Amino acid sequence: MVKYVTTPIYYVNDIPHIGHAYTTILCDMFKRYQTIKGNECLLLTGTDEHGQKIENSAKLRDKTPKEYTDEVSFKFQNLWNKFDIAYDYFVRTTNESHDSGVKRAFEEMYKNGDIYKGYYEGHYCISCETFFTKRQLVDDYFCPDCGKETNPLKEESYFFRLSKYEKKLLEWYNENPNIIMPLHKRNEVIKFVEGGLSDLSITRSGFKWGISLPPFIDDNKHIMYVWLDALLSYITPLGYGNDIPNKMYLFNDATHFVGKDILRFHAVYWPAFLMSLKLPLPKQIYTHGWWTIDGVKMSKSIGNVVNPDDIVNMYGLEVMRYFLIREVPFGQDGDFSHKALVDRANSDLSDTLGNLVNRLLGMSDKYFDLNLECENFDYLKNEIEQVSSIIRSLEIYMVNMMPHRYLEELWKIFDIANVSITKYAPWEMMKIGKVDDVKSLLVFISNILSKGALLIYPILPHTAREMMKCLKVDFSLYNKLIENDELLNKFTLTKIPPLFPKLEAQIIINRVEEKIDLKDEINISQFDKIDIRVGRIIEALDVKDSNKLLILKIDFGVNIGIKQIVSGIAKYYSPNDLKNILVCAIINLKPTKFMGILSEGMVLSTKDSKGMLRLVSVCDVEVGSKVG
Numbered sequence: 001m002v003k004y005v006t007t008p009i010y011y012v013n014d015i016p017h018i019g020h021a022y023t024t025i026l027c028d029m030f031k032r033y034q035t036i037k038g039n040e041c042l043l044l045t046g047t048d049e050h051g052q053k054i055e056n057s058a059k060l061r062d063k064t065p066k067e068y069t070d071e072v073s074f075k076f077q078n079l080w081n082k083f084d085i086a087y088d089y090f091v092r093t094t095n096e097s098h099d100s101g102v103k104r105a106f107e108e109m110y111k112n113g114d115i116y117k118g119y120y121e122g123h124y125c126i127s128c129e130t131f132f133t134k135r136q137l138v139d140d141y142f143c144p145d146c147g148k149e150t151n152p153l154k155e156e157s158y159f160f161r162l163s164k165y166e167k168k169l170l171e172w173y174n175e176n177p178n179i180i181m182p183l184h185k186r187n188e189v190i191k192f193v194e195g196g197l198s199d200l201s202i203t204r205s206g207f208k209w210g211i212s213l214p215p216f217i218d219d220n221k222h223i224m225y226v227w228l229d230a231l232l233s234y235i236t237p238l239g240y241g242n243d244i245p246n247k248m249y250l251f252n253d254a255t256h257f258v259g260k261d262i263l264r265f266h267a268v269y270w271p272a273f274l275m276s277l278k279l280p281l282p283k284q285i286y287t288h289g290w291w292t293i294d295g296v297k298m299s300k301s302i303g304n305v306v307n308p309d310d311i312v313n314m315y316g317l318e319v320m321r322y323f324l325i326r327e328v329p330f331g332q333d334g335d336f337s338h339k340a341l342v343d344r345a346n347s348d349l350s351d352t353l354g355n356l357v358n359r360l361l362g363m364s365d366k367y368f369d370l371n372l373e374c375e376n377f378d379y380l381k382n383e384i385e386q387v388s389s390i391i392r393s394l395e396i397y398m399v400n401m402m403p404h405r406y407l408e409e410l411w412k413i414f415d416i417a418n419v420s421i422t423k424y425a426p427w428e429m430m431k432i433g434k435v436d437d438v439k440s441l442l443v444f445i446s447n448i449l450s451k452g453a454l455l456i457y458p459i460l461p462h463t464a465r466e467m468m469k470c471l472k473v474d475f476s477l478y479n480k481l482i483e484n485d486e487l488l489n490k491f492t493l494t495k496i497p498p499l500f501p502k503l504e505a506q507i508i509i510n511r512v513e514e515k516i517d518l519k520d521e522i523n524i525s526q527f528d529k530i531d532i533r534v535g536r537i538i539e540a541l542d543v544k545d546s547n548k549l550l551i552l553k554i555d556f557g558v559n560i561g562i563k564q565i566v567s568g569i570a571k572y573y574s575p576n577d578l579k580n581i582l583v584c585a586i587i588n589l590k591p592t593k594f595m596g597i598l599s600e601g602m603v604l605s606t607k608d609s610k611g612m613l614r615l616v617s618v619c620d621v622e623v624g625s626k627v628g
């Protein structure tokens, strides 16, 4: 059966970040793994372009939603092209075919008695495009998912009878225990559903940027809820409800990759919608964790959002892919740091793999003019057995979505090759005329690298191809070398440039700091929206469990009062240095939370010539004075 794998479709309210790259690379890895196993697999990605958040982002930039979404959607598509993501579908929720598919689904659910009109009263989080009850809020005010401010709202709405599907969903989880992975995430979902499902509001009326309801319902006050719209993007490109050639059969074997924050939408709402539409349910929902940056949540106000394009320009695509997949167990949160990336690349990619290829090429060239052939591998029996047993163990790690373990184990075959070079010292064997034994060793190492190239292909496709070019092997050998565990006894090697030259951590990290990141042009009215004031720090406090953040209490004078701002400056200032300093801060940023602590603005800072962060400070100015 043909497999179908999907990334979430990304909101276009901002440019792609490392979290988006992570999910997309995981899906690309999944597809490539299926491909080398001989299974056809199609990959869908795309952009989620409706909703209030996007409408607001466009307004902020003085653009129409369409102009703005076109611009950001192309940025995503260009980036995935540059990253050589093997996607087959790039869906945009502003496509006409998607629009008609969503309308058809609404009509179908309505006909099946699953949609009715009522009133919704609750608190709405624009950032998550989700309603919450007062009970679910943090401190009666903040979104339980993202920590941002919510707005009270009562509005007429159409509802989907989610409650009707409670029992069916629980049966589905029970009958298919491995659908939601990792398993602890499955348990969270089951608990949520067992807690009782309320019907789901699936239309909105306070804004216009969304798909209108189907004509039969004759109600233009409402537009579709962005999550109903977005989830259906997994099937509209397959021809659901529109005139695109019908490939709905692909949905018989669908795998979704999602971040932990959007699991509920995929594991509860989506299957319920599919049940209502009488369509097949997903076969697999893989849930990954979140990337933090140097231990802190990525956030524009802290200014620590990692742009994957910068990472690729600095270190190369394959290094980023390897780091993201190898560094953190799938399903857990992970920390991104330049140092960790450089260390990982240098030890695994340069020292172990790159060096092995170099050693093989060096010796084969010197002793045998790059032509290797051997009679037998008798004295390498133990090593051969170890390599076979490692390769036999690998599949389980991919099936259980543990790609970091897959790589960890796979790297052991390269270690075996490196160790056997040191152990048998071919240069010594050459001195005493054991030419055939040296040939056997080099052919054995060529076999390890050939098998390795095929097996790293899903994660490092370009490196795999380079290695195959060097070894003159290709994908048609997969069955022979991997499934049947055979060895080739002849190789004609081709020299290739060193695979992973060592990265110099300090140079790279300085380059990161130096990068000039010019922003898009804005006009004066956009700048005028930013309220920057002078304030005096009256207290600075450490944040428990964080070596990055400080809590600053800042006095902005009688009219504005005292505000609490969380700032990522702990590495550069100790709380005692900060008392009474006059700083400049943006005070009209939406309040947010860092590590559960409310932050009501952002202090301005810059970096000195040594890359040390410095607060922007002023002298002899009244607190509360406007900066601009």
Ligand code: ME8
Binding pocket: 007, 008, 009, 010, 011, 012, 018, 019, 020, 022, 023, 048, 230, 231, 257, 258, 259, 260, 261, 262, 289, 290, 291, 292, 298
């Ligand atoms: O949620 N680390 O879109 P999105 C890892 N449009 N992953 C992260 C992350 C981080 N720091 N930040 C975000 C949406 N993500 C919806 C999806 S699907 C029908 C609709 C992940 O652009 C996040 O977990 O906000 C999610 O899986 C994905 O990026 C898209 O987030």
